[in-house]
Amino acid sequence: MKATIKDVAKEAGVSTGTVDRVINNKGSVAARTEKKVLEAIEKLNYTKSPIAKALVSRRKHIKIGITFPNLEYYFWNEVFKGIEEVKEKLEAFGVEIIVEPTKSYNIEEHIIAVDKLVKKEVKGIAMMSYDDKRCRKLIDKLVEKNIEVSTFISDSPNSKRLTFNGEDSIKAGNIAGKLMGLYLKGKGNIIIVGIHKILSCMQDRIQGFKSIVNEEFENIKIVDIIENKELANGKEEEYRKIIEKVIKKAIEDKNGIDGIYVTNSFTGSVGNLLEKHDYEKEIVLIGHENTDEIRDLIRKNIVKATVYQNQKEEIIRSIEILYERIAEGKKEYPNVQYIDLGILIKEKLTGTYK
Amino acid sequence: MKATIKDVAKEAGVSTGTVDRVINNKGSVAARTEKKVLEAIEKLNYTKSPIAKALVSRRKHIKIGITFPNLEYYFWNEVFKGIEEVKEKLEAFGVEIIVEPTKSYNIEEHIIAVDKLVKKEVKGIAMMSYDDKRCRKLIDKLVEKNIEVSTFISDSPNSKRLTFNGEDSIKAGNIAGKLMGLYLKGKGNIIIVGIHKILSCMQDRIQGFKSIVNEEFENIKIVDIIENKELANGKEEEYRKIIEKVIKKAIEDKNGIDGIYVTNSFTGSVGNLLEKHDYEKEIVLIGHENTDEIRDLIRKNIVKATVYQNQKEEIIRSIEILYERIAEGKKEYPNVQYIDLGILIKEKLTGTYK
DNA sequence: CTGTTAGCGCATTCAT
DNA sequence: ATGAATGCGCTAACAG
Numbered sequence: 001m002k003a004t005i006k007d008v009a010k011e012a013g014v015s016t017g018t019v020d021r022v023i024n025n026k027g028s029v030a031a032r033t034e035k036k037v038l039e040a041i042e043k044l045n046y047t048k049s050p051i052a053k054a055l056v057s058r059r060k061h062i063k064i065g066i067t068f069p070n071l072e073y074y075f076w077n078e079v080f081k082g083i084e085e086v087k088e089k090l091e092a093f094g095v096e097i098i099v100e101p102t103k104s105y106n107i108e109e110h111i112i113a114v115d116k117l118v119k120k121e122v123k124g125i126a127m128m129s130y131d132d133k134r135c136r137k138l139i140d141k142l143v144e145k146n147i148e149v150s151t152f153i154s155d156s157p158n159s160k161r162l163t164f165n166g167e168d169s170i171k172a173g174n175i176a177g178k179l180m181g182l183y184l185k186g187k188g189n190i191i192i193v194g195i196h197k198i199l200s201c202m203q204d205r206i207q208g209f210k211s212i213v214n215e216e217f218e219n220i221k222i223v224d225i226i227e228n229k230e231l232a233n234g235k236e237e238e239y240r241k242i243i244e245k246v247i248k249k250a251i252e253d254k255n256g257i258d259g260i261y262v263t264n265s266f267t268g269s270v271g272n273l274l275e276k277h278d279y280e281k282e283i284v285l286i287g288h289e290n291t292d293e294i295r296d297l298i299r300k301n302i303v304k305a306t307v308y309q310n311q312k313e314e315i316i317r318s319i320e321i322l323y324e325r326i327a328e329g330k331k332e333y334p335n336v337q338y339i340d341l342g343i344l345i346k347e348k349l350t351g352t353y354k
Numbered sequence: 355m356k357a358t359i360k361d362v363a364k365e366a367g368v369s370t371g372t373v374d375r376v377i378n379n380k381g382s383v384a385a386r387t388e389k390k391v392l393e394a395i396e397k398l399n400y401t402k403s404p405i406a407k408a409l410v411s412r413r414k415h416i417k418i419g420i421t422f423p424n425l426e427y428y429f430w431n432e433v434f435k436g437i438e439e440v441k442e443k444l445e446a447f448g449v450e451i452i453v454e455p456t457k458s459y460n461i462e463e464h465i466i467a468v469d470k471l472v473k474k475e476v477k478g479i480a481m482m483s484y485d486d487k488r489c490r491k492l493i494d495k496l497v498e499k500n501i502e503v504s505t506f507i508s509d510s511p512n513s514k515r516l517t518f519n520g521e522d523s524i525k526a527g528n529i530a531g532k533l534m535g536l537y538l539k540g541k542g543n544i545i546i547v548g549i550h551k552i553l554s555c556m557q558d559r560i561q562g563f564k565s566i567v568n569e570e571f572e573n574i575k576i577v578d579i580i581e582n583k584e585l586a587n588g589k590e591e592e593y594r595k596i597i598e599k600v601i602k603k604a605i606e607d608k609n610g611i612d613g614i615y616v617t618n619s620f621t622g623s624v625g626n627l628l629e630k631h632d633y634e635k636e637i638v639l640i641g642h643e644n645t646d647e648i649r650d651l652i653r654k655n656i657v658k659a660t661v662y663q664n665q666k667e668e669i670i671r672s673i674e675i676l677y678e679r680i681a682e683g684k685k686e687y688p689n690v691q692y693i694d695l696g697i698l699i700k701e702k703l704t705g706t707y708k
Numbered sequence: 709c710t711g712t713t714a715g716c717g718c719a720t721t722c723a724t
Numbered sequence: 725a726t727g728a729a730t731g732c733g734c735t736a737a738c739a740g
Contacts (some may be wrong), residue, residue, distance in 0.1 A: 001415070004733055005710055015711045020735060051408045052733035055716045059735085061355070091356050091403045094716090112503045174701040182536040212701065309683050343697040347528040347566065358717055371728045374719060382725055406717035409732045413719085448732090 003044035011154055012040035022124040023048060027244065032139040057160050057327050058094035064322050066315070067110065067118030068128035068153065070101035073236055074291030075265040075311065081154075082312035086319045095323060098122060107134055114138060124322035125150040129156035130201040148325050152318040153311060154199050155336070161352065162325060165310040165318045166341050172341055173208020173263075178288050179305040179343070180213065180220070180259055183284045187219035188258030190284075191250055194227045195243060205263045210228050242271045247273060257283060265289035267306060276338035290344050306344045314339055357398035361592045366394035372514045377402065398548055412448035418676050419471030420669070421464065422482035422507065424455035427590055428645030429619040429665065436666035440673045452476060461488055468492060478502040480669065480674035481512035485554040502679050505702065506672040507665060508553050509690070515686040516679060519672045521663040523555040524693055527562020527617075530640050533659045533697070534567065534574070534613055537638045539571035542612030542636075545604055548581045549597060549620050577608055583600060591664050594623045601627060605637070613638040622647035623658045643696050653703050668693055 009016045021029050026243075029037075042048075066083060067276040070076050083340070087097045100116050102109040107130055117125055125142065129135050129151045139149050140160035148162055155164040161296060180190065192209065196202050213220050226246060247270055251257050260283055262270050267287025272295070274283060287294070290308035297303040317337065324330045359377075363370045365442065368387060376391040383391075394400075394499045420437060423448035424430050454470050456463040461484055471479055475644050483505045485491050493503050493513035502516055509518040534544065545561065550556050560579070567574050580600060601624055605611050607667050614637055621641025627638055641648070647687070651657040671691065678684045 006714095006733075006737095016734080017711060017736090018709085021710085023737085030709060033709080049409075049733055051405055052716090053723095053735080054405045055409055055718095055733080058716055092403050094355070146367070172703065174704075175699070178699065178701045187541045187660050229739050301386075341702060343699070343702075345529070345697070346530065347525065348695060348697075349534045350528075359719095360717075370718080371727060371729095372725085378719080384725060385727080405731090407719080409717080409734095410719050412732055446733095453719050645734085662712085 002049075003046040005046075005048070007044055008037065008040045008046050011044060011141055014037040043081060050229060053328075054093050059109075059239070060327065061094055062098065062124075062323070062326055063096045063122045064090075064319060064326075065098045065100060065114075065120065065121060065122035065125045066124065066127070066319070067102065067113040067117065069103070069105050069110070071104060071236055071239070072265050074268060074293045075289055078291065078312045079315050082315040085312075086316045088245060090319070090323060093323065093327070097319070098313045105196055106319070110135070111138055111316035113144070118142070118145075118147065120303045121136075122147065123326045126152060126155045126318035126322055129159070129161070130195060130198070130258070135159070136178075148322050150318040150321050153309075154201050155257045162321060164336045165314045165321070165339065166336070167341055168200070168209035168338045172288065172309070173205035173210075173309045173344065175307045175341060176205065176305075177209040178216070178287065179213030179307070180209070180261055180284065180286045181217040183286065183304045184217075184259050186217050186222060188254060188284070189221050189223045189254070189259060190224060190259035191224040191254065191257055192222060193243075193247060193262045194225060195252075195259060195262070195264055196228070202263045209261055209263075220259075222243060223257070224250060226250055235271060240266070243269050248277070251279065251283070253255050256281070259284040259286065262287035265291055265294065267303060268293035268297060271303045275300070275302050290342065295349055296342070298344060299349050304345070308342045308344055310339050310342065314341045356403075356616060357400040359400075362391065362400050363394045363396055365398060366390040375663060377530075377672070389584075390643070406516070408447050408479070412446070415448050415450065416478075416677070416680055417450045417452060417474065417625065418444075418478045418680075419452045419454060419476035419479045419675060420481070420673070421454045421456065421467040421471065421479065423457070423459050423464070425458060425466055425590055425593070426619050428622060429643055430455075432645065432666045433669050434610050436669040439620060439666075439675075444673070447677065447681070451673070459550055459661050461486055464489070465492055468496070472496070472501065476501065477680045480504050480506060480672035480676055482507045483513070483515070484508060489513070503678050504596075504672040504675050506668045507663075516675060518690045519675070519693065520555070520669040521695055523558035523572045524562035525565075525692075526642065526661045526663070528558035528566045529562075529661045529695060530559065530615060530642065530659075531563040531566030531695065532570070533661070534563070534615055534638065535571040537570075538574060538613055542576045542638070543575050543608070543610060544613035545578040545608065545611055546576060547601060547604075547614060547616045547620070547624060547666060548579060549584070549618055550618070553582045555587065556617045562645045563615055563617075574613075577611070578604060579695045581602055583631065594620070597623050598627045605633065610635070611637060613640065614643035619643035619645055619648065621643045621657060622651060625651035629654070629656050644696065648698070649703055652698060652700050655700060658699070662696045662698055664693050664696065665667070 005019050007015050009019045022034050028242055098120055100113045102113050135156045136159040139156055139161050142149050142162040150162045152165040192206060194202055194206050243266055260270060271285055285303045287306045289306060294303060294306055359370050359373050363373045373391055376388050394702055452474055454467045456467050488509045490513040493510055493515050497502050497514040504516045506519040546560055548556055548560050597620055614624060640658045641660045643660060648657060648660055
C-alpha cells in the first residue's frame, strides 16, 4: 500500500503539519528536521495523493476565463465540447470556468472580451491569441497583474504566456502537401485557398504545403493563391457565401484545376461548393480539420483528405495548465506544446469493407 | 458552487446517511423519504464528486491482473508505458496492479498465467486473448468465479468478458491498402507478409487490405501471401531472423516486387532487411504500428507508412473499465470499444520543412 | 519552529 | 427506517 503523509510523519518522528511544510516548501522548518523528513519520504517512496489534494482545494474558489473567436462553427463546436469536459472535471476542484467568446477575428473585440474576464476576477485566462503587438502587450499586462495566461490554437509567441497548446502549423502544411501529391499521383495544377491570413498559423500552413510540393512533386504547379482581404464580422453564413463566390470564380477562370488546398476548416465550404457544381473534371480537395461537416464530405469522397489538430485536447490542456499553475504553483512549462496531428481519409470513416 | 451531499440532505430535510442510501440504492428508505431526496437532487442538480469517492475507496484494497504475450518488444513496450501510467493513477484509489506476461503466443502458457493471477486473488483481469474455444471457456469460468475480465489488442469474441478494447482490424487493413495504392501510384506487384496468423486480427487486416486493393486499384496485383507456420517461443531475435530469411527469399524469387504489406509490428524487421540489402528497385513497404523502431525506418524513408492503434490507451482503458466495474458496479459496456486508428508517414515525424 | 485540529465530500458503521 | 459519527489523505489555521 502506498505511503501517506501520516506514515512519513511517523517514520520521521514529526507531525503531519511539519511534513506538509517540507513537501510544499512553506519554510519555518529546522534544517535537521527537514532532513529527517526528506529521508523518510525517500525511504517510504512517498508521493502525495492528488485525490486528497483535490478534495482540499475545493476550499479555494478559483475562476478561470476562456476567450476565442466563435466563427467557423464546426471547428469551435469541438472546443465547446472540450470546455464542457474540463468544466465538469475541474468543478470537483472548486473551479469556475467563465467563457467569453468574440464574434470575429478582430483584435479590438478580443481585448474587450479579455477585459470583461478581468472584471470578473479570473485568476487565469486561456485564449486564442494573435501574433500581434497589441496582443503581446495585453498578455504581458495580465501577467503583471498576476493573471496567468495560456494560449491555444493560435499563439502570441514572444509574450509572457505560460505555454502554447496547438499544432506545428508548418508540419501540418507539410503533411497536407504530401497528401495532395499522393492523391494527384504526382501531377497537376492546383490553387491554394488561404482564409484568415491574419493568423500566422495559416501562413505557416501555406509555407509548409508549398515547400513539400516544390521539393517532392516537380509536376505539380501551384497556379494561384487566393486570400480573403476582408475580415468576417459576425454572420458565418454570409461569410461562407463570399468565400464560395471567390473560389467558384477561381476554378472557372483557371480552367483545368486538378486540386485545391484549403488552409482551414472552410474546407467544408469549398467541399459544399464542389458538390453543388459538380465540375466535369474531378478536383482533389485537401484541407484541414476534423468536423462533422468535413467528415460528411470525406465520406462522400468530395474532400479527399484533411490534416487535423485535436482542438478539444488543446483547450483542455490549456485550462489544466492554468489550474496547475494557479492552485499548485507549478513552475516549468515548455514554451510550446504541440499536439499530435492526425490524418483523415475516407477509409478511416466508412464502414469496413469485407 | 456545485451541490454536495450535505446540501441535498439539508434541502430534503434528512441526514446525509439517508441521501447516501438513496443514491446508491441501498434500500431501507421509506418511499416518501426517497421521493423527497430525489426531488432535492433534481432541484440542486446534484452529482457526486468522483474525487471524494476515490478517497473513500482507498479503504478497499482491490487487485487487478494483466497478462499478454511479451513478444514483439517494441510493440509491447508501449503497453508497459500504459501500465505504468494506470498504476500510478489507480494507486491513489488503493488498487494494486499485478502483471504476469507470457513469453509466447501460446494458449497453454496463457492459461497458466491466468491461473497465477487467480491464485493471487485478483478481482479482475485484463488480457490479450485469442479467438479460441479454450480461451472462451477460460474467461467464462473466471466470470463465474466473479472475476471480471476485459480484453485488449486481441479478443475472445463470444466470451463473457465485459468489453474489448482494440482496433477494428478490417478497417486497419482497409487504410493500409489505400496507402499502398497511393504510394504505388495505383500500380505494381505486391506480397503480403502475415505473421501470427493464429491471431484473428491478423487475418482481418489481410482481408481488409485485400478488399480495398481489389476494389480500388485494378493495376495492383497481390502475387503472394507469406505466413509463418511455426510459433515463436521466447527469443525474439531468433524469431526475427527466421522472418527475414523467408522474406528475403520471397523478394528474390518473385523478381520485380514493387510493394510489401506486413500485417504487424514486424514491419520493423522487414524494414531492417530492406535497408541491409538495398535492392536496386525501391520497394514500397507499408505496415502496422507505431514503435521506436518503425519511426526510425519511416524517417529514413524505408517504411513508407503504417496504420497504428494506440495500444497504450487500449490497456489503460481495459484496466479502468475493470476498476469501474469492480469498485462502482457499473453495468453497461459496449461489446467492443474501437480506438481511433492513426496514420503514420514521414512528414508527421521529420523536422518541419520551411 | 512545531504540533494539533478541523474540514474538503463521501461511504460506512453503529446507535437509536 | 433514519441519524450521528468516523475516517480516507491532505492543507490551513491556530496554538504553543
